Amino acid sequence: MRTAYRVETVRAAEAELMARLPEGTLMQRAAAGLAAACCSLLGKGQVYGARVVLLVGSGDNGGDALYAGARLARRGAGVTAVLLGERAHEGGLAALRRAGGRVTGPHDDPYGALAAADLVLDGITGIGGRGGLRPDAVPVARAARGSDAVVVAVDLPSGVDADTGEVAGEALRADATITFGTYKPGLLVDPAREYAGALRLVDIGLGATLPSVPDLEALQHEDVARRLPVPGAESDKYRRGVVGIVAGSARYPGAAVLAVSGALRGGAGAVRYVGPAGDAVIAAHPETLVHSGPPEQAGRVQAWVAGPGLGEGPGVSVALDQVLATDVPVLIDADGLRALTPAAVRARSAPTLLTPHAGEAAALLGVPREQVESARLAAVRELAARYGATVLLKGSTTLVCAPDLATPIRVNPTGTSWLATAGSGDVLSGLSGALLASGLPPLDALSVAAYLHGLAARRASGGGAPIAASDVAEGLPGAWRDVVG
Template sequence: MAALVERARALVVAVDLPSGVDADTGEVHGSALRADLTVTFGTHKPALLVDPAREYAGSVRLVDIGLGGHLPAVPGLEALQHADVAALLPAPGGESDKYRRGVVGIAAGSARYPGAAVLAVAGALRGGAGAVRYVGPAGDAVLARFPETLVSERGPAHAGRVQAWVVGPGAGDDAATVAEVLAADVPVLIDADGLRLADADAVRGRAAPTLMTPHAGEAAALLGVAREQVEGARLASVRELAARYRATVLLKGSTTLVADAGGEGPVRVNATGTAWLATAGSGDVLSGLAGSLLAAGLGALDAGSVGAYLHGLAGRYAADGAPVGAHDVAEAIPRAWRDVCD
């Protein structure tokens, strides 16, 4: 049937779900019908929100059929909207100063990858915390771009007080710094090289919240499976990672999934992004942004979800249908923030 439709180039409308996709997991086994429009009933099914099945749904329209109280009390998935994000965003008050608003530490970059540090700091400066501390070998590059950054050369333990840490972007093989950050009694976001260097037992043993932000390849390495397995079963993979590491996990991709520590409860789905975000350094901006939200007081699930939402919107605004660089995404975060709050 799918082959016939493709040859005929017909407009395809799917009823409730495209044929061939798994309604509950978003997985696609074998061939499936690719729809231009899916009209679904009562509530959105996971397959309409989670890739790879989401790519087969086209535009989705929900029709209320009066299910009301028959829907599950606790949904399997959640998708935040503007109003939800606006309610979570930190806002300074009359008594606020840069320390009361939260200070985020960024341990990132290396001699080979100084740009990762610059981009993570760029995201952090636009993420709601009052100040950003940077430790690492890219201090000169960071200060040249962002002179408001508080730079230290003495390592995380001696950088000064922070309310959260981001560790890993462009870190190379600096396992000692990753271990030092993981030992801190504040929320920690682990990204990029930090995911490879972090000791699994150290992550599981942390008392403070931990937010891990892998893409599919990094998630596959953490799980010991092929990348294709993660991409084909994204919902199961993010839950398995959250359960295995006892950490909140943000699985990056065409739809970003955020599972709370332990892998139980609703998984949050974010689809605000654009394919133009698949560019070098984009994830570094996201790590800084979400880390800043952690420092401003959001829990790991909310910081990851809100960070992904704003990052996706910023990517759309920066790209506007054309190629975009990671620095452009960072500069568009304030516009996304204002749009959400209007």
């Protein structure tokens, strides 16, 4: 599992470790890993004679860049340090000069060196930076990004917020980020994630000093495989779990079909569909148990999914009230979210799960959509706390947050931009409901569903082709096999 920690936690872990090590050890470890990563990015045999520019701020981040630059200079690279802070790390400057590196003065022109660079190291701000780049650093950062050089961020792209993933001003977009000790939340969450490029973690020995519970975590194949339901020899369709789906309308029958598609491929033993799109559902999936309604008369289920394609008629509130009155987990999506109140969710004894996209989340919180998109971690935490629900916030970075805010937020690492297509959320809802019905806890059900959903979309896209929501549903068995295989 990939884990991330806030800056305050990282600094405390570093201080504890530094107290037991000779002075400068952590910086040298970071610089060694950074230099090795730069060598690999330049390519074997391409370090000698390579032109490297260091953008150096006044903090330890600049020191890491200077020491790494000294290592590259000793291997034959031509290294130029552009000093952007009021002061630079003295030891790093001395090391670079001893290795034959060049240091620009405050009145030197850095743009010629940037135009000719093969690789640029961004050591301007690092994890302590807030509020975007300072005005004097902006033209240099733009020149670096406008060059043909590979831009490598030192620990974190300058100008992004390490804790929140927010980008409040101008930031330097990297092709790769070499981060030290542990991932930081901003590296995994948009919009900052888009500035980080390819991620590489350098171990500097922090593992023993970091808390056992991170701030963020991202599942990987083996984590998902451990959580997937596996039928036993004595299993039948009821023991495997029955999921009820309240979805679709005369206007949107496809939403019901897609939600059922996701549920049937999500490990449930049976799917009970309730709603007016029964004919469409049966035509597509004859194994579905169809009931015209109301939900309370449809039969026993282990979880409910309500909302996709329901429209805005008076029956929406009635159906929603009936599923919320049950004692099983309930997932509310799409049109069901419009009829929801915090009081209705908090009154339940069984778990409730909400799966909004940014626009729906903004409506639930009463804020502009742009605020949700720019501060996704804050938005998902606020939704989970206000509603007492487990919340999956869809988008370029899908986040899953439990109502207990001491539990790490899950960030989904799979997916593709081609998932931004009508109906893909309906498939995700059905898949999540099936995993709930099979017995997975809400946090696991949503994060495993998001992982498989994103993986199926990647498979269907085949590396970059457009896909439809039905392609994602059809790709779920293959994604499941990839994970368990």
